[in-house]
Amino acid sequence: MADGGLAGTITAMDRCDRCGAQAYVRALLPNGLELLFCAHHSRQHSSALTKVAVDIHDETDRLARPAA
Ligand SMILES: [Zn+2]
Helix, strand or coil, rough: CCCCCCCCCCCCCCCCCCCCCCEEEEECCCCCCCCEECCHHHHHHHHHHHCCCCEECCCHHHHCCCCC
């Protein structure tokens, strides 16, 4: 793990913890752990995530935009 903080954008190096697809959502837990989810799994776990995560960095809107 690099030096912490949620400031950075999610990169192609970041993979969903569930399926290994490209991650678009990063959730920070109170214990400092970060969870990464693809768009599919972030939706699947969104209600639980909003309850437990102290910060959620969501870049799923990048999926809706056409590539530049
Ligand atoms: Zn996934």
